[in-house]
Amino acid sequence: MPVADDTDALGETVDRRGEGREEGEGGGDELPVNELFCSLQGEGRLAGVPSVFVRTSGCNLRCWFCDSYHTSWEPTGDWYGVEDLVSAVDQFDADHVVLTGGEPLIHDASVDLLEALADRGYHTTVETNGTIYRDAPIDLASVSPKLASSTPTAERDPKGDGEWADRHERRRLDVETLARLLERYETQLKFVVTGPDDVDEIETLVSRVREAADAPLPDDRVLLMPEGQTRERLNETREVVAELAIERGYRYTPRLHVDLWNDAPGT
Numbered sequence: 001m002p003v004a005d006d007t008d009a010l011g012e013t014v015d016r017r018g019e020g021r022e023e024g025e026g027g028g029d030e031l032p033v034n035e036l037f038c039s040l041q042g043e044g045r046l047a048g049v050p051s052v053f054v055r056t057s058g059c060n061l062r063c064w065f066c067d068s069y070h071t072s073w074e075p076t077g078d079w080y081g082v083e084d085l086v087s088a089v090d091q092f093d094a095d096h097v098v099l100t101g102g103e104p105l106i107h108d109a110s111v112d113l114l115e116a117l118a119d120r121g122y123h124t125t126v127e128t129n130g131t132i133y134r135d136a137p138i139d140l141a142s143v144s145p146k147l148a149s150s151t152p153t154a155e156r157d158p159k160g161d162g163e164w165a166d167r168h169e170r171r172r173l174d175v176e177t178l179a180r181l182l183e184r185y186e187t188q189l190k191f192v193v194t195g196p197d198d199v200d201e202i203e204t205l206v207s208r209v210r211e212a213a214d215a216p217l218p219d220d221r222v223l224l225m226p227e228g229q230t231r232e233r234l235n236e237t238r239e240v241v242a243e244l245a246i247e248r249g250y251r252y253t254p255r256l257h258v259d260l261w262n263d264a265p266g267t
Contacts, residue, residue, distance in 0.1 A: 029112060033078060043223075052092045055071060058102050086116045103132065125141075193224050
């Protein structure tokens with residue numbers, strides 16, 4: 001099972017207690033990295049492809065169901081230069097690299113990393129919430145717009161205080177940025193679906209993006225993914241989401257890594 005250990009591919013002890021930056025400051029030539037590991041891409045059009053994951057720390061949103069809690073709610077990780085990260089990626093036998101988070105595009109150095117990876121011939125996927133645009137060599141923009149059901153209300157907030165609810169709600173959607181990403185990159189819109197109530201919002205947002213963008217957004221680039229960080233939770237949501245995808249003509253995407261390794265870190 002491909003799980004990152006305490007010395008991981010960076011060849012140094014990772015201080016999991018290190019303080020992350022709540023918003024993830026964008027400046028500098030280093031990235032705050034929570035983990036770096038090789039696994040199978042678990043979601044989207046490239047599900048099943050061996051990939052190196054570089055998970056940055058820091059996010060501008062706070063989804064209550066975030067599956068990388070220590071990159072958002074309690075950001076942790078150490079800071080590494082681009083050359084060190086590329087050297088770590090080179091240690092694995094994989095041609096695909098996934099830059100994920102948190103929200104990796106809050107960091108200026110993410111562009112530097114993507115440029116360095118492109119120079120080495122890697123295929124790059126960026127997992128982003130679609131609220132930030134960067135001009136960078138990205139082969140696949142895996143954009144996950146956040147629906148109203150993602151907002152951390154007091155009842156759903158992992159910390160129990162609802163402090164982030166208003167901020168998250170204000171920031172979670174940016175149609176103009178979504179349109180720019182679609183126009184610039186090969187893009188998939190990947191929605192985390194908690195249930196049937198989400199679908200009307202998805203269809204409204206897809207229509208708005210199509211109207212705003214000077215690029216097509218075919219139905220097979222709209223992906224519905226069941227919410228769930230564990231096999232048990234996926235067993236409750238996957239069938240409903242699969243039926244919604246069939247009904248609406250969108251594409252269903254599994255969470256392959258959860259099916260294989262449950263909620264183990266480094267997968």
